[in-house]
Amino acid sequence: MKTILVTGSAGFIGSNLVLRLFKEMSEGTIVGLDNLNDYYDPTLKDYRLSEIEKAKPAGIEYEFVKGDLADKALIDGLFEKYHFDVVVNLAAQAGVRYSITNPDAYIQSNMIGFYNILEACRHSMDEVRCKKEDVNAQPSAINHQTYRGVQHLVYASSSSVYGGNKKVPFSTDDRVDNPVSLYAATKKSNELFAHCYSKLYDIPTTGLRFFTVYGPAGRPDMAYFGFTNKLLKGETIQIFNYGNCRRDFTYVDDIVEGVYRVMQGAPERKKGEDGLPIPPYAVYNIGGGQPENLLDFVNILQEELVRAGVLPADFDFEAHKKLVPMQPGDVPTTYADATALERDFGFTPKITLREGLRKFAEWYAYFYMSKD
Numbered sequence: 001m002k003t004i005l006v007t008g009s010a011g012f013i014g015s016n017l018v019l020r021l022f023k024e025m026s027e028g029t030i031v032g033l034d035n036l037n038d039y040y041d042p043t044l045k046d047y048r049l050s051e052i053e054k055a056k057p058a059g060i061e062y063e064f065v066k067g068d069l070a071d072k073a074l075i076d077g078l079f080e081k082y083h084f085d086v087v088v089n090l091a092a093q094a095g096v097r098y099s100i101t102n103p104d105a106y107i108q109s110n111m112i113g114f115y116n117i118l119e120a121c122r123h124s125m126d127e128v129r130c131k132k133e134d135v136n137a138q139p140s141a142i143n144h145q146t147y148r149g150v151q152h153l154v155y156a157s158s159s160s161v162y163g164g165n166k167k168v169p170f171s172t173d174d175r176v177d178n179p180v181s182l183y184a185a186t187k188k189s190n191e192l193f194a195h196c197y198s199k200l201y202d203i204p205t206t207g208l209r210f211f212t213v214y215g216p217a218g219r220p221d222m223a224y225f226g227f228t229n230k231l232l233k234g235e236t237i238q239i240f241n242y243g244n245c246r247r248d249f250t251y252v253d254d255i256v257e258g259v260y261r262v263m264q265g266a267p268e269r270k271k272g273e274d275g276l277p278i279p280p281y282a283v284y285n286i287g288g289g290q291p292e293n294l295l296d297f298v299n300i301l302q303e304e305l306v307r308a309g310v311l312p313a314d315f316d317f318e319a320h321k322k323l324v325p326m327q328p329g330d331v332p333t334t335y336a337d338a339t340a341l342e343r344d345f346g347f348t349p350k351i352t353l354r355e356g357l358r359k360f361a362e363w364y365a366y367f368y369m370s371k372d
Contacts, residue, residue, distance in 0.1 A: 069113025125149030216363030287336025
């Protein structure tokens with residue numbers, strides 16, 4: 001039986017991953033951790049947690065823990081109690097623009113918090129432990145299993161690490177030394193930390209550079225969600241770089257599919273000629289593989305919002321959009337070269353942009369308008 005820690009489990013990707021694990025696992029333990037901060041509307045996190053509770057299957061032990069990655073004592077205590085086999089670190093302070101004005105939050109969560117996870121993974125392998133498979137069994141019937149420590153740490157990086165790279169599509173072979181936001185710098189630092197811990201302590205780690213994730217119950221600070229809120233209020237939306245932006249939009253179910261597949265395949269542990277570990281370390285892009293022009297994106301969005309009844313059929317979209325210059329910390333194009341993920345794990349995204357925005361619009365109508 002596997003024991004899995006998912007941090008950020010009340011977040012957009014984390015909650016969907018827990019739901020996917022419920023479908024895939026017949027037994028085992030899943031622990032979700034989230035600090036439930038108010039960076040955006042907490043009712044969305046409450047909704048996600050309620051969906052998890054409703055979906056919890058028999059045979060799976062699930063526990064949600066409210067707590068912060070930066071709380072070292074809490075993290076160490078969870079690792080000591082549960083002896084995790086796989087850790088998926090999705091908790092982070094998100095948002096490019098927020099990092100420009102609120103850097104402290106990013107240092108605490110994305111740097112110190114990730115360090116605490118790495119340290120806990122390292123100390124999970126300090127000694128061989130035994131754990132009881134069935135604490136209620138008679139002593140003679142207890143099946144002892146040697147605990148070998150965390151066997152795979154999967155963590156969220158971001159396409160933001162590519163900064164202002166001109167070459168597209170972005171490849172994991174490209175240099176990523178020029179971040180244009182503090183958020184991007186923290187994610188690049190996570191990759192460097194992970195490489196060091198893989199090298200020094202032989203911890204298998206895999207970083208996943210997510211590209212513009214969207215879908216139902218997502219983050220309200222993302223463009224598609226923010227646009228919807230403003231259009232519903234009759235406000236004008238700003239389209240940056242005069243509409244000359246392209247994004248590799250990736251539907252959340254495709255992201256979760258990629259994460260789930262990667263969880264099953266930890267980088268191999270091997271020794272080098274110096275007798276030291278060859279770092280069991282990998283980084284992959286996860287993207288839709290098809291960059292979309294932002295103007296095309298918002299046109300499809302408003303069509304699907306009309307179809308779902310969020311906006312009226314005669315809504316004057318042209319009167320509610322304004323083309324403006326690029327904003328600080330942003331980049332004109334993101335586009336993932338995800339061939340390595342396809343090669344190693346057989347991953348290809350399935351959901352088209354229109355399908356994904358239709359699912360979002362239908363959810364939005366249900367969540368915000370069906371109660372009116």
